[in-house]
Amino acid sequence: MDKYNVGIVGLGWPGERHAEGVQGSGLGDLYAACDINEERREKFTAKYSPEKVFVSYDEMLADPGLDAVIVSLPNALHFPGTLKALQASKHVLCEKPPTLNAGQMRQLHAEAEQRGLIYFFGRQMRFSGAVQAARKAVAERRLGDIYFAKTMWVRSRGTPGGVDGWFTDRSRAGGGALIDLGVHAIDAAWYLMGNPKPRTVSAQTYQKFPQLVKAAVFDVEDSACGMIRFENGASVLFEVSWSANLTDDIPIGRLGTRELFSTTLFGPKGSIRVVDTLQLHPSVKIPPLSLFEDKDGELVDSELPFAPVRHEFVSQMQNFLRAIRGDEAALNSSVQAVLLMEMLDAIYKSSLTGREVSLSYL
Ligand SMILES: NC(=O)c1ccc[n+]([C@@H]2O[C@H](COP(=O)([O-])OP(=O)(O)OC[C@H]3O[C@@H](n4cnc5c(N)ncnc54)[C@H](O)[C@@H]3O)[C@@H](O)[C@H]2O)c1
Structure with missing residues (x-):
């Protein structure tokens, strides 16, 4: 079979x-690589030996041998970079956040649909062994109907x-901790809940730690919190931060400061918690997947076993390439990317106006 x-x-x-x-996918060849930064190009080429190396993205897209493009550019370039690739008839996997807003993402969705191309947003954590096992437990109704989820990716210090320094510059990043970590945290809960349609959002963003940021521009939020209600009656409470004076119930993360990426789903029969252990310091032992089940009125805690995934990015790439082949549905679809961006837009709007925002696309 051709790759x-x-x-x-x-x-x-x-x-x-x-x-x-x-x-690692067995389904693709690393045909081309492109970056305007020479040091990055050289380091990458030495490690991965792509067939062709480009300085100009336009030149890479003009190569007739290229089938698909992975966009790993700064956030503000996701929309123009993806649009150009689709217009050059290439399938696209673009890193998170899908775009800077829902309007841009709707345009990409329409473009991909019209051309019969696959658009896929990067959210490799959906493919982890723990997340896939949690999704299976939810689908098998071990928790009953999920009515609530709590999700957080918090760091005490870690901008x-x-x-x-583009991450803290609104014109290049589109936002701060919310558009960076919040996309992961909200999607973690939303994906496990089965991607219900969001109805309303009430949220607040803050910028309280400018003294910790060395970059020339810092005009984005360093934390955010809020609540999303869905059309099935379920809700999600989220909390994200790059900087916060976190308390000692938050463990030490891989950066040596407090950090936790944790998502808990609540159902009448039980609750399930997924912790991204890659973000924890090696000395911290928290199980990646825990179940808290009601057994005849008693709450019983257990660890849920799962088959670890070799490399989340390999599993994600396999799904993307199989979707191109038509063998599988794309898990991280353009329809879901639109809804994810609708939620982020509503969070920023709610924070700006100090009011609950209804999602009016329905
Ligand atoms: N999925 C994840 O877990 C994860 C983790 C980190 C970052 N990301 C996302 O990946 C994206 C990139 O993040 P990063 O940390 O690699 O940023 P980065 O700044 O380290 O790297 C971006 C690269 O893009 C290059 N670049 C910029 N403009 C270019 C252009 N016009 N043509 C070619 N190359 C260009 C830069 O030279 C740089 O090497 C972001 O959107 C970020 O949100 C995702």
């Missing part, structure tokens, strides 16, 4: 993981910079 020729634009941490995804 797909994949090109990656943006060769930072996620660009490298996607290269491993392509090379990302990126090349040139």
Whole structure:
């Protein structure tokens, strides 16, 4: 069976993981790589040996041998980078956040549909062994109907910079901790709940730690919290931060400061908690997947076993490439990306207006 020729634009941490995804997938070849930064290009080429290396994204897209593009650029370039690739008839996997707003994402959805191309947003954590096992437990109705979820990705100290400090610059990032970590945290709960349609949002963002940021521009939020209600009556409470004076119930993370990415789903028969242990310091032992079940009125705690996944980016790439082949549905679809961006838009709007926001697309 022929393999797909994949090109990656943006060769930072996620660009490298996607290269491993392509090379481990068995379904694609690492055909091209592109970055304007020479050091990044050289490091990437030495590690992954792509067939072709480009400085210009336009030149990479013009290559007739290229089938699919992975966009790992700074957030503000996700929309133009994805649109250009679709217009060049390439399938696209674009890193999170899908775009800067729902309007952009609706345009990409329409473009991909019209051209019969696959659009896929990067959310490798959906493919982890713990998340897949939690999703199965929910589908098998071990918890009953999920009525509530609590999700957080909080850091006490940990603002990302990126090349040139773009993460804290609204014009290049679109937002701060919410659009960066919040996408992961909200999607973690929403995906496990079966992607219900959001109805209303009440939320607040804050910027309270400018002294911790070294970048030249810092005009985004460093934390956010809020509540989303869904049409099936369920709700999600979320909390995210790059900076906060977190209390000692939050463990030490991989950066050596307090950090936790945890999602808990509540049902009448039980609750399930997924903790992303990759974010924890090696000395911290919290089980990745725990079940809290009602057994004849008694609450029984247990760890849920699951088959670990070798590399989340490999599993994600396999789903993307199989979706191109028409063998599987894309798990991280453009329809879901639109709804995710609708939720983020509503969160920012609610914070700005100080009011609950109804999602009016329905
Ligand atoms: N899925 C995840 O867990 C995860 C983790 C980290 C980052 N991300 C996402 O990946 C994206 C990139 O993040 P990063 O941390 O790698 O940022 P980064 O700043 O480290 O890397 C971005 C790269 O894009 C290159 N670039 C910028 N403009 C370009 C252009 N016009 N043409 C070619 N190359 C260009 C830069 O030179 C740089 O090497 C972000 O959207 C971020 O949200 C996802």
